[in-house]
Amino acid sequence: MYAKVIVDIAHSSVDRVFEYAVPKDLSIQIGHRVVVPFGRGNGVIEGYVTELSESCSFDCHKVKSIFRTADDVPAFTKEQLSLAERIAKEYHCTMSESLRLMIPAQMRGQRVSEKQINIANLMIEGEELSELLDYTARRAKSQHTVLELLCQVKTIPVSDLHAICPQSKSGLTPLIKRGAVAITKQSVRRLPFGAEDARRTQAPVLTEDQQKAVDRVKDAMDGERQKEFLLHGITGSGKTEVYLAAIGHALSKGKSAIMLVPEISLTPQMVSRFRSRFGDTVAVIHSQLSAGERYDEWRRIRQGEAKVVIGARSAVFAPVENLGLLVIDEEHEQSYRSEIRPRYDAKVIARWRCSSAKAPLVLGSATPSVTTYFRCKERGRMELLSLPKRIGKSGLPTVHTCDMREELLMGNRSIFSGKLAELIRDRLSRNEQIMLFINLRGYAKFMMCRGCGHVIKCPHCDVSYTYHRGKYGDYLRCHYCGDTIAVPDVCPSCGKKYLKHFGIGTQQVEELVKEQFPSARVLRMDHDTTRQKDAHSKILKKFERGEADVLVGTQMIAKGLDFPNVTLVGVMAADSALYFPDYRSPERTFQLITQVAGRAGRAGSPGDVVVQTYNPEHFAVELACRQDYIGFYKEEIVNRRIAQFPPYALFMRALYTGEEAEARKASRTAGKGCEEVLTRHGVVPLELKFGPAPMAKRGDEARCHVLLKLSAKDVKRPLIEELYAVMESQSCGDKRSVVELDPLSMF
Ligand code: ADP
Numbered sequence: 001m002y003a004k005v006i007v008d009i010a011h012s013s014v015d016r017v018f019e020y021a022v023p024k025d026l027s028i029q030i031g032h033r034v035v036v037p038f039g040r041g042n043g044v045i046e047g048y049v050t051e052l053s054e055s056c057s058f059d060c061h062k063v064k065s066i067f068r069t070a071d072d073v074p075a076f077t078k079e080q081l082s083l084a085e086r087i088a089k090e091y092h093c094t095m096s097e098s099l100r101l102m103i104p105a106q107m108r109g110q111r112v113s114e115k116q117i118n119i120a121n122l123m124i125e126g127e128e129l130s131e132l133l134d135y136t137a138r139r140a141k142s143q144h145t146v147l148e149l150l151c152q153v154k155t156i157p158v159s160d161l162h163a164i165c166p167q168s169k170s171g172l173t174p175l176i177k178r179g180a181v182a183i184t185k186q187s188v189r190r191l192p193f194g195a196e197d198a199r200r201t202q203a204p205v206l207t208e209d210q211q212k213a214v215d216r217v218k219d220a221m222d223g224e225r226q227k228e229f230l231l232h233g234i235t236g237s238g239k240t241e242v243y244l245a246a247i248g249h250a251l252s253k254g255k256s257a258i259m260l261v262p263e264i265s266l267t268p269q270m271v272s273r274f275r276s277r278f279g280d281t282v283a284v285i286h287s288q289l290s291a292g293e294r295y296d297e298w299r300r301i302r303q304g305e306a307k308v309v310i311g312a313r314s315a316v317f318a319p320v321e322n323l324g325l326l327v328i329d330e331e332h333e334q335s336y337r338s339e340i341r342p343r344y345d346a347k348v349i350a351r352w353r354c355s356s357a358k359a360p361l362v363l364g365s366a367t368p369s370v371t372t373y374f375r376c377k378e379r380g381r382m383e384l385l386s387l388p389k390r391i392g393k394s395g396l397p398t399v400h401t402c403d404m405r406e407e408l409l410m411g412n413r414s415i416f417s418g419k420l421a422e423l424i425r426d427r428l429s430r431n432e433q434i435m436l437f438i439n440l441r442g443y444a445k446f447m448m449c450r451g452c453g454h455v456i457k458c459p460h461c462d463v464s465y466t467y468h469r470g471k472y473g474d475y476l477r478c479h480y481c482g483d484t485i486a487v488p489d490v491c492p493s494c495g496k497k498y499l500k501h502f503g504i505g506t507q508q509v510e511e512l513v514k515e516q517f518p519s520a521r522v523l524r525m526d527h528d529t530t531r532q533k534d535a536h537s538k539i540l541k542k543f544e545r546g547e548a549d550v551l552v553g554t555q556m557i558a559k560g561l562d563f564p565n566v567t568l569v570g571v572m573a574a575d576s577a578l579y580f581p582d583y584r585s586p587e588r589t590f591q592l593i594t595q596v597a598g599r600a601g602r603a604g605s606p607g608d609v610v611v612q613t614y615n616p617e618h619f620a621v622e623l624a625c626r627q628d629y630i631g632f633y634k635e636e637i638v639n640r641r642i643a644q645f646p647p648y649a650l651f652m653r654a655l656y657t658g659e660e661a662e663a664r665k666a667s668r669t670a671g672k673g674c675e676e677v678l679t680r681h682g683v684v685p686l687e688l689k690f691g692p693a694p695m696a697k698r699g700d701e702a703r704c705h706v707l708l709k710l711s712a713k714d715v716k717r718p719l720i721e722e723l724y725a726v727m728e729s730q731s732c733g734d735k736r737s738v739v740e741l742d743p744l745s746m747f
């Protein structure tokens, strides 16, 4: 018996199958992870069996033998192997890169298996933690790396820590001496979000609209038809109940289901809702799981113990068998796109999986992406299911639009409009809760000299520093590379003392709420207060228990949360994303305002939303305030057609980063190459640019790109493949180019 094996090296030179003999006493199946000899000498490597055969395609005497299997059961299902092949092909990556997507990273090289182990525990939190993070970032890199990792996982087996981050060998001991980390011995039982036994709850009686939607999905499931649905329902209209009912139907047919949610809305609330309905058959996958938890959850799914998987983007690869339904909630979210190689789109992968499993795919949102709605309405590729009414809540909240230019003219220099201040006072007096949303962490957006107009920028990146308040003094931080400096006293350019900060961030809102409304108890939720594993849920639980009146936060507070006592929501700066030079800016602004506004209201009192803006007449702002998605779509799709943007066009982009001259040369050569390919195909592009990217530098690396816009009618597979090849043929030193279709960012 012979096996074809993909070796676990992500290099194109070994991106093919290698043949090995299977020892007689070894039982091997397709999908098994194996340990094999590789290369000259005594090299040993892990690989994945993709095929078994009786014969071998070259000299059978020279073929080496597999040493052993890495796990008892095959790590990959056959379906996953063919999915991996398709990914490798469509996203131009190697088979090993695409197979790696499907197993927990820590499983490779057998880094998780022990049960009785030393555990490193993070012992500090909050500001103390933030301060130590900042201090070690400057003074003790290896401690910093360990600390950062611990922030994410909170506790981790020491052996895993050493394996994941080699610096921990020198960084851990000083942290223990500081009292920041403690080592405990324990046998771990790894259950994400605690092992609290979920109390079973009954499904509510569905409304007519919900029932109709569920029935359509059930029909498709029963008919084993691969079919796509768009569930369009405003926030609080009961979409999640529809998903739960449909998933319940899949389970009753002995099938399994996957539901993807954006990382940010994978809250304990959401998980316990699933657990209370389906019990232990629910597995959870998200980025804050420890290595062990991730591995255990994966194994439960692989062994068929867990049949309902709820998770963020990567859960689309969950090794479920007999898939009956796949749901993508908040389908408009960007987080479904991977930002690292291979840059897959979970929505696309979901389509592939559903089509091979003949299972329905349900995309849900209150604000579907323009492209999805177009696919549904204009192309007829999906069936539309609508939930137009809110459940239990008496209609939509009242939205007040506040023109901040007028406020300024009337002499109000505060960050709170008159209306917002008035309503905050009112809610505080009635013991009701308030959420204030601002899309920037830190204190202020940037620092500028009023003497000469100089904006203080990160020397390593092409962006301005963000202003932060710190316990030991204020500082400026680059949100791209993390570089931090103390706030200078004088302008580095003209030497005068006219430096002032501009724009508002979460810290400033928090500070000014405390200042202007001294009785208010305030919580802040942003990346800086939630670096630690459970911080996120701790803050939310505190707020839910009514231990605070105001929750200030970034988009983290915009999604998926349901607090019945919140009757006022303030959007501090609605147009902060509006003039960002990206064709999706109006769409993102609309989505953000609508999502945030959806947080207000409760039974019997729909609540108020205050939207503060400098552009009240902009259609995206205006229609968001009216919660009119269809109105927005109709206007936006016309704009897209006139200006030739997706879905009427396709962007393709190659990014080259590294040494400046090399990056420039790569982008120029690729750009010229694309010109030549297009001419040969007789295609005139809507746009073809090459040279420095809009963000020309990041982390001391130059960034150059090729940006190509094609009319949708010219998009043909052979052309795209040729363009891809030309763009990929260039590189900057030994750094690979990043080639993307429909790129997430054009910066
Ligand atoms: P969405 O996902 O659209 O925001 P949810 O499914 O979370 O909406 O529903 C909003 C609230 O209404 C939840 O508290 C949910 O438990 C409740 N709910 C949903 N459907 C029903 C129903 N048919 N009967 C009673 N309550 C419901």
Ligand code: ZN
Residues within 6 Å of the ligand: 458, 459, 460, 461, 478, 479, 480, 481, 482, 483, 699
């Ligand atoms: Zn920087």
